[in-house]
Amino acid sequence: MSNVRLHPADLVLPLFVKEGVDQPVALTSMPGVVQHTRSSLLKAAVEAVEAGVGGLILFGVPAAKDARGSAADDPAGIVQLALADLVAEVGGDIVLMTDLCLDEYTDHGHCGLLTDAGEVDNDATLARYASIAVAQARAGAEVVAPSGMMDGQVGAIRAALDAEGFTDLPVLAYSAKYASAFYGPFREAAECAPQFGDRTGYQQDPARSVAEALREVALDLAEGADAVMVKPALAYLDVLRAVADTVDVPVAAYQVSGEYAMVEAAAAAGWIDRDRAIAETLTAIHRAGADIILTYWAVEVARGLAAPR
Numbered sequence: 001m002s003n004v005r006l007h008p009a010d011l012v013l014p015l016f017v018k019e020g021v022d023q024p025v026a027l028t029s030m031p032g033v034v035q036h037t038r039s040s041l042l043k044a045a046v047e048a049v050e051a052g053v054g055g056l057i058l059f060g061v062p063a064a065k066d067a068r069g070s071a072a073d074d075p076a077g078i079v080q081l082a083l084a085d086l087v088a089e090v091g092g093d094i095v096l097m098t099d100l101c102l103d104e105y106t107d108h109g110h111c112g113l114l115t116d117a118g119e120v121d122n123d124a125t126l127a128r129y130a131s132i133a134v135a136q137a138r139a140g141a142e143v144v145a146p147s148g149m150m151d152g153q154v155g156a157i158r159a160a161l162d163a164e165g166f167t168d169l170p171v172l173a174y175s176a177k178y179a180s181a182f183y184g185p186f187r188e189a190a191e192c193a194p195q196f197g198d199r200t201g202y203q204q205d206p207a208r209s210v211a212e213a214l215r216e217v218a219l220d221l222a223e224g225a226d227a228v229m230v231k232p233a234l235a236y237l238d239v240l241r242a243v244a245d246t247v248d249v250p251v252a253a254y255q256v257s258g259e260y261a262m263v264e265a266a267a268a269a270g271w272i273d274r275d276r277a278i279a280e281t282l283t284a285i286h287r288a289g290a291d292i293i294l295t296y297w298a299v300e301v302a303r304g305l306a307a308p309r
């Protein structure tokens with residue numbers, strides 16, 4: 001008998017909300033996923049609630065970008081407005097999480113502020129992240145998930161939240177985050193392809209040892225992370241298992257855009273059994289130790305799990 005069972009409440013649905021559109025925008029590289037309008041976002045959130053999905057994580061696609069990502073912490077920025085809508089529509093029914101980063105908001109597409117030399121300025125970026133965390137918390141975020149991989153980001157965010165009275169608001173740290181080819185389709189979804197260079201300066205090299213990932217995780221926990229994430233999922237199940245065996249906080253895994261696109265594309269070509277592949281990958285991620293799984297299939301899978309066996 002199988003003894004690794006997913007539960008709908010373990011799943012988190014990533015959602016994109018785009019400013020200034022009146023129709024959802026389909027994503028070529030992620031069939032079935034869209035950039036939502038503020039109103040279609042609410043419908044998607046209600047569907048997730050009805051399916052029993054435990055949480056959603058929101059990504060904003062602003063209409064205008066600049067070098068410092070000003071829209072990210074603007075109280076009238078798209079994520080803050082969408083969060084307020086979500087609180088009114090589904091508040092209390094599903095955990096409202098936000099991705100906390102700058103790449104969706106900067107015109108250069110990097111996750112942080114740049115120096116004059118065009119390099120990411122780690123410490124200047126921390127002040128931006130602190131401000132974004134507070135803006136998201138004020139708008140109704142119940143968990144913030146910093147994904148930019150700047151050194152010290154969890155500590156800076158924790159301190160800023162505490163100073164503003166959000167002492168109980170958890171930080172889910174993207175702790176072991178690799179410089180991965182599997183983020184490809186996300187760049188279309190969040191309109192955040194770096195305009196030059198890449199993210200290898202601040203994301204981890206896939207060829208580094210698991211011990212290095214454990215060090216990143218330990219640093220984030222020491223800075224006050226309440227839960228940690230491994231990303232991507234499928235190519236990093238060894239890391240996931242090691243993290244799950246080491247920490248005593250919830251462990252999340254992100255089944256990223258490229259993992260989704262890979263299965264959808266092969267299934268569309270008739271080369272793979274889509275439903276079995278989805279179930280198998282998610283079961284493997286859960287088996288490897290993920291308590292929480294972020295997946296673009298969250299609603300569909302939750303519905304299937306709810307059905308009688």
Ligand code: PBG
Nearest residue numbers: 101103147182183186256257258
């Ligand atoms: C950074 C972020 C990324 C993803 C989630 N948060 C892009 C990156 O790390 O380069 C990727 C998610 C996916 O591919 O589905 N804001």
